[in-house]
Amino acid sequence: MFKRLFCTTRASLAKRVPKSKGKSAPTSNANALLGRQSSKLSVGIVGLANVGKSTFFQAITKSAIGNPNNYPFATVDPEEAMYTVPSPKLEELREIFGSERTLPSYLKIVDIAGLVRNASKGEGLGNQFLNDIRNVDGIFHVVRGFDNDEITHVELTVDPVRDLEIVTDELLLKDLDTAESALERNKKSMKSMKAGDRKELEKENAILEKLTNMMMENGRLLNNEKWTEDEVDVVNKHKFLTAKPTVYLLNVSQEDYLSGENNYIEDVKSWLKSNSPKEKLIMFSADYEHSQLEKKDRSEVINEMVVQMKDQLNLISFYTCGKIEAREWNVKRGSTAPEGAGMIHTDLQKGFLNANVLKYDKLIEQKDQVINGEVEKSIKYDKVGKAYEIEDGDIIVINAIGGKTR
Ligand SMILES: Nc1nc2c(ncn2[C@@H]2O[C@H](COP(=O)(O)OP(=O)(O)OP(=O)(O)O)[C@@H](O)[C@H]2O)c(=O)[nH]1
Ligand SMILES: [Mg+2]
Structure with missing residues (x-):
């Protein structure tokens, strides 16, 4: 993945990324959890321009906001809607406790502008959209897996693996930029500090250099790694994009979805196995889900996406129950x-x-x-x-x- 991009940009990246001088941060087997602790987590819909993100946004949130349209950058400003997380346990609890109502947990879903090659250098809607991703806790990465000559593809042909590489490379390049700027900023601040006061920033810089080297050397996405508590603090502080838990969604035609067969799925699976093995791939059809908007219940495939996302976000649920309400709360495992x-x-x-x-x-x-x-x-x-x-x-x-x- 990143190696391909490296072939063309290795020289310029190498110039920009500082070589690790000091001691590198300690490696540890501890698996501290990335991400923030909040009951109001949000998930952004991310992907190349014109691949069906807004169509999917409307289907998952059952809302009319968003702007699905057959041209790239139909979405500019992010749109948000709440998704009620289905919970059979909560219904059961309401019955046992005789509660008057249930209060389920929610995920905020954010429809984000599409990206194109070189977004990290400002192409397309560039950095604006990358900043919108920075503010979400998890990512639904939508990849186009349907053939249709009438729907514009910004790269002209349908090739999901190439598209996955473009998007993840742009996220990685943005993370390298973020790490580099933070390193420089910290170095500048340290110059005006007494030696004894520099400890915290020195520790942060050692971690930033370790992250930078991991990304540079083999394009490793930060969410695939194991981290210590100190490292988690630094990753969370800078909201690195490739550290966001991701569920990959292959958007296929209605026919493929209903038959369960698709020409691209095996290639996508094998790409994921080598680039992001912990993360899940789900095949769906934005078009088909959109045609089900009028139905009250969400389809199984959409429920499955949310279950997987909750798992990737390391969320578990506990309940508070009484006569007035039975309520579900999400917390980090x-x-x-x-x-x-x-x-x-x-x-x-x-x-x-x-x-x-x-x-x-x-x-x-x-x-x-x-x-x-x-x-x-x-x-x-x-x-x-x-x-x-x-x-x-x-x-x-x-x-x-x-x-x-x-
Ligand atoms: N045939 C087919 N068309 C689809 C499918 N999903 C989306 N489309 C069409 O693709 C076009 C783009 O869809 P959008 O949902 O606007 O795509 P987007 O990713 O939000 O686009 P931007 O916001 O511009 O990045 C629309 O004309 C959709 O109707 C699908 O599963 N099959
Ligand atoms: Mg859109």
Whole structure:
């Protein structure tokens, strides 16, 4: 992938990227998680211009906003809409607890302008669109896999592997730029600092140099790597584009989607295996999904995309349930009970005392014992402290200072 681009731009890149001088950052097997902790994560739809991104945006969000059209750069400013994450568990909980309503979790979906070759140098809508990607937490990367002479292709022919390379190379080039600017900025700041005050920036620069070398040497996408906590802080701070969890979506014709066969899929699979092995590929048809807009329920393939995205974003769900509402909350895998409480309200995190936890599976096994939706009175919850790590499916009651519960 990046090697191909390297052939043409290696010399100019080598000039721009500083050689690692100091000690490189320690390598570690720790697998700290990238990305920010928030219950309001967003996913951007990214891809070459005119490949069906806005058509897909309308289909997934069931909205009329966005501007699907058969010309490149039909989308200029990003459009946003919320996607309700389907949750069979939440429905089940509502019934058991006798809650009046459910409050599911949401993902914000952002339709982003299309990109063309050399976007990182300002071609097409260039840097504007790259900045829009910077602000999302995950990426749906849409690749055109349908033949149709009437739909303009900015590279003139249909070739999904080439398109994947163009897009990822542009993201990598932008990341190299970001790392280089940060390194220079830090070096400048350090000049006016006393030696003892430079430690933090020196540490950051060692990490930035390590990242730069990884990207330069073999075009490694940052989201394929394992990171230490310190490295995660630097990657998060600079919002590197290739560190964003990605689900790849091959947009095929209605016929191919319905028959499950497509001429390009094997090549795309093998590209992904060598370039981004942890990430998922899903074949779909934007056209077909768009034709289903009137249907109330989302199709299985769209649900699958969101399930995969949640997994790539390392999100798990816990629930707070009562007579008024049954609510789903998303947290990063590995979050502690106080961190989960913080998703609900910062006061609950600050004043966290302990929590009562019930496992979803245990509740389902014993649901016949529940009388009048009084689950806490009917089934024993486990009391947990600050160090408790939330597991997917936990039903939690948080106890905080001042008698606050949730
Ligand atoms: N045949 C076919 N046409 C499609 C499919 N998906 C999108 N199109 C058409 O391709 C054209 C471009 O679609 P858009 O959704 O505007 O593409 P985009 O990626 O948002 O384009 P930009 O915003 O300009 O980058 C439109 O005319 C769509 O109707 C598909 O699955 N099959
Ligand atoms: Mg568009």
